[in-house]
Amino acid sequence: MVLRPRVVLTLTLYDLKRSYRRPLTLFWAALFPIFMITLTVYVFIPTGGGAPAKTVRVLVVPEGEGLLDHCRELAKYMNNVTVGEHRLFNATVMSVELDEAIGMLRNGTYDAVVVVPRDYPEMLKRFKIHVKVYRLAGTLDQMSEQFTAYAVRSFFDASGRYVAGGCLVYLAQKLKGAGVAVSGDPLVAYVLERAEEVAFNNTVIEEHEVTPRKVVSPEEVRRYAAGVLAMAMAFVEYLFTGILGAGSAIVEKFERRYMERLLSTRLSPWELFASLTLRLLVEGALVTVLCLAFAAYALRAIYVVSPLSVEALFIAALALVAMLLTTSVGVMIGTVFRSAEAVNAVANLIIWPTMFLGGIWLPRWMIPEAVRWFADINPLSHMLQAIIGVMTYGRPVTEYLPTLAASLALSAVLMSLSALLYRRYVTSFLER
Amino acid sequence: MRAIELRRVVKRYGRVVAVGGVTHSVDRGEVHVLLGPNGSGKTTLLKIVCGIVRPSEGEVLVLGRSPFDDPDVKASIGYSPQEPLLYGDLTGFENAILYATLNDAPRAEAVERIRELAKSLGIGEWFFKRHLKTYSGGMMRKASIVAALAHDPEVVVLDEPTSGLDPDSRRALWSFVAELKEGGKAVLVATHLFEDAEAMSDRVVIMSAGRKVAEGSPEQLKRSLPCSYAVEMEFVSEPPKSVVDAIASASVEGRMLRYGLTFRIYVDDPSELSTVQRLVEGAGVRALRLEAKSIGLDDVYFMVTGRALGGGEVGAEA
Numbered sequence: 158m159v160l161r162p163r164v165v166l167t168l169t170l171y172d173l174k175r176s177y178r179r180p181l182t183l184f185w186a187a188l189f190p191i192f193m194i195t196l197t198v199y200v201f202i203p204t205g206g207g208a209p210a211k212t213v214r215v216l217v218v219p220e221g222e223g224l225l226d227h228c229r230e231l232a233k234y235m236n237n238v239t240v241g242e243h244r245l246f247n248a249t250v251m252s253v254e255l256d257e258a259i260g261m262l263r264n265g266t267y268d269a270v271v272v273v274p275r276d277y278p279e280m281l282k283r284f285k286i287h288v289k290v291y292r293l294a295g296t297l298d299q300m301s302e303q304f305t306a307y308a309v310r311s312f313f314d315a316s317g318r319y320v321a322g323g324c325l326v327y328l329a330q331k332l333k334g335a336g337v338a339v340s341g342d343p344l345v346a347y348v349l350e351r352a353e354e355v356a357f358n359n360t361v362i363e364e365h366e367v368t369p370r371k372v373v374s375p376e377e378v379r380r381y382a383a384g385v386l387a388m389a390m391a392f393v394e395y396l397f398t399g400i401l402g403a404g405s406a407i408v409e410k411f412e413r414r415y416m417e418r419l420l421s422t423r424l425s426p427w428e429l430f431a432s433l434t435l436r437l438l439v440e441g442a443l444v445t446v447l448c449l450a451f452a453a454y455a456l457r458a459i460y461v462v463s464p465l466s467v468e469a470l471f472i473a474a475l476a477l478v479a480m481l482l483t484t485s486v487g488v489m490i491g492t493v494f495r496s497a498e499a500v501n502a503v504a505n506l507i508i509w510p511t512m513f514l515g516g517i518w519l520p521r522w523m524i525p526e527a528v529r530w531f532a533d534i535n536p537l538s539h540m541l542q543a544i545i546g547v548m549t550y551g552r553p554v555t556e557y558l559p560t561l562a563a564s565l566a567l568s569a570v571l572m573s574l575s576a577l578l579y580r581r582y583v584t585s586f587l588e589r
Numbered sequence: 590m591r592a593i594e595l596r597r598v599v600k601r602y603g604r605v606v607a608v609g610g611v612t613h614s615v616d617r618g619e620v621h622v623l624l625g626p627n628g629s630g631k632t633t634l635l636k637i638v639c640g641i642v643r644p645s646e647g648e649v650l651v652l653g654r655s656p657f658d659d660p661d662v663k664a665s666i667g668y669s670p671q672e673p674l675l676y677g678d679l680t681g682f683e684n685a686i687l688y689a690t691l692n693d694a695p696r697a698e699a700v701e702r703i704r705e706l707a708k709s710l711g712i713g714e715w716f717f718k719r720h721l722k723t724y725s726g727g728m729m730r731k732a733s734i735v736a737a738l739a740h741d742p743e744v745v746v747l748d749e750p751t752s753g754l755d756p757d758s759r760r761a762l763w764s765f766v767a768e769l770k771e772g773g774k775a776v777l778v779a780t781h782l783f784e785d786a787e788a789m790s791d792r793v794v795i796m797s798a799g800r801k802v803a804e805g806s807p808e809q810l811k812r813s814l815p816c817s818y819a820v821e822m823e824f825v826s827e828p829p830k831s832v833v834d835a836i837a838s839a840s841v842e843g844r845m846l847r848y849g850l851t852f853r854i855y856v857d858d859p860s861e862l863s864t865v866q867r868l869v870e871g872a873g874v875r876a877l878r879l880e881a882k883s884i885g886l887d888d889v890y891f892m893v894t895g896r897a898l899g900g901g902e903v904g905a906e907a
Contacts, residue, residue, distance in 0.1 A: 415674055418670055421639040423662075587641065
């Protein structure tokens with residue numbers, strides 16, 4: 158075998174030339190890496206200044222009458238705790254029943270509930286702190302759970318030491334004022350005894366873990382996570398099949414001139430649009446079944462709904478709406494940008510940020526707080542959360558009916574718009 | 590009611606006039622061939638007939654209905670484009686079934702028809718088993734024709750149907766088109782090959798720069814010329830200009846075509862061959878070949894349009 162270096166080099170050079178003349182290569186080889194690096198640096202990497210990993214949202218509630226001022230004082234101290242220039246806690250006071258507070262904890266409004274008990278004033282007089290802390294446990298966000306637990310515990314430990322310090326100062330001043338000799342005096346012995354008691358045993362934190370779902374078992378977290386990820390993966394597939402798939406299918410028919418032959422038949426633009434949509438829905442449905450079945454059988458994922466229940470219907474309906482939504486976006490891209498390269502670039506610029514920042518592949522809690530607004534406004538994220546809420550956490554369907562209604566309305570609008578654009582696109586093809 | 594009727598059809602792309610006011614009609618049981626070079630507007634005209642490209646002006650009717658206002662009539666048209674434009678990941682059979690279905694043909698009938706077509710066109714098992722992307726150019730062409738006719742259309746539109754076919758397959762296709770004609774189909778074919786036009790057509794429409802410049806049966810077109818014979822001379826080396834000019838002046842209307850060292854002129858009487866021979870010999874130029882032959886459609890095209898097809902160059906200065 159003889160290798161002719163000149164031939165190989167020339168061939169390589171011309172292949173490179175061909176490759177870099179394609180806009181798509183430039184996108185993947187230059188724009189995409191620059192985009193990803195910039196995105197990661199500005200979004201996922203801490204900006205410095207010692208900002209906390211998260212702001213712990215705390216609800217402070219009184220256990221009974223006459224404790225509201227203590228709650229406010231506690232919240233004030235909590236809100237004063239800073240890491241760098243950032244607040245560690247965002248504490249709010251509410252005079253509500255414990256059940257209501259726990260409800261707000263479960264639905265994710267707060268990370269922890271601090272209950273100021275009835276004996277709080279009395280304990281404080283004795284230089285002691287007694288609080289009840291309720292926090293979420295058994296979620297998929299174990300890091301967040303642990304961070305919350307550690308932050309709240311540290312706050313009260315530090316508060317306890319502060320109170321103990323106050324106690325010692327008070328007693329020392331008392332001894333000084335009494336002119337008592339230090340050794341052998343019964344009063345000194347008393348003071349030391351009290352100081353020891355306060356210094357080492359003055360903080361009582363009653364911790365209660367609140368679970369966000371029916372079944373509680375740390376071992377099951379992985380199995381629940383498998384179910385959640387399976388659905389998240391299906392949504393990622395909707396992004397690719399819907400946005401990229403629809404866009405590519407349209408330009409393929411245009412660029413390869415299949416449209417020309419198809420339109421020589423009695424096929425109407427609506428039939429073309431319907432078949433494209435149906436094809437993508439079937440693809441989306443198949444991948445959903447595959448993801449959920451694989452997770453169930455291979456990863457032992459836990460779903461709390463039966464396949465033949467109303468909840469399953471609700472999940473299927475929401476998934477269908479999500480597919481229609483991504484498909485309509487893909488159709489719009491395909492009708493506006495008429496080359497495969499352009500569609501590929503635009504679709505990828507939508508898909509990747511949506512996947513990582515839009516609350517699809519990375520759950521909301523893993524997204525940096527500064528860009529969570531994107532997940533908040535992303536309708537797909539809400540649909541996914543609704544499906545997970547019903548499918549994994551067993552929440553009632555009724556809780557998510559507004560999500561379903563809003564998603565349906567949005568999908569209907571986008572589908573109509575994309576159908577009209579598609580019709581105009583086909584008509585302009587005939588008029589060209 | 591005419592099968593195909595075009596009335597003053599114009600198609601403009603910006604300032605470019607692709608089709609410039611063509612009026613033409615085809616009846617059932619007729620085969621009409623549009624003959625012309627690339628860019629003469631043949632394909633655009635076929636696309637207008639099939640309802641793929643809307644004309645800028647004029648009217649097109651297929652079986653009395655406009656394919657743009659009444660797209661249902663498209664189910665009566667079978668269109669095989671210049672490139673097959675079929676799905677490479679499907680077999681030829683699957684493509685044909687797909688197009689038959691798009692044109693409302695019942696599956697069982699379409700399958701039967703596809704098998705008949707495959708037999709007529711000498712298509713083998715590959716059509717049913719292999720994906721289209723593995724086909725040769727000729728195989729693709731045949732698959733394209735089957736896909737166009739699987740729904741048994743009344744109007745057949747074929748764009749360059751013999752391109753990529755070997756000589757045997759070309760002849761088979763000519764017979765096949767004759768069968769379509771006998772079956773009462775209206776067939777409109779576009780080609781730039783004179784042989785195809787001569788073999789297939791009842792009527793040839795010569796097109797140039799988007800316009801219809803001549804029309805008639807091949808014989809009518811040939812008879813319409815002011816000459817009956819073409820004289821071809823092949824030289825060993827480039828003849829002197831004076832000889833070339835003399836040869837040209839011997840031709841009807843001074844028209845001469847040359848292909849390299851081969852010159853073609855036109856005469857009305859074969860006896861004029863000796864005049865030309867004397868002229869060449871008198872100049873002391875050695876000719877390899879000197880023969881007279883009947884006028885063909887290529888000559889008609891040249892005489893009508895003043896342009897040459899098939900690589901020929903016009904005039905003595907070429």
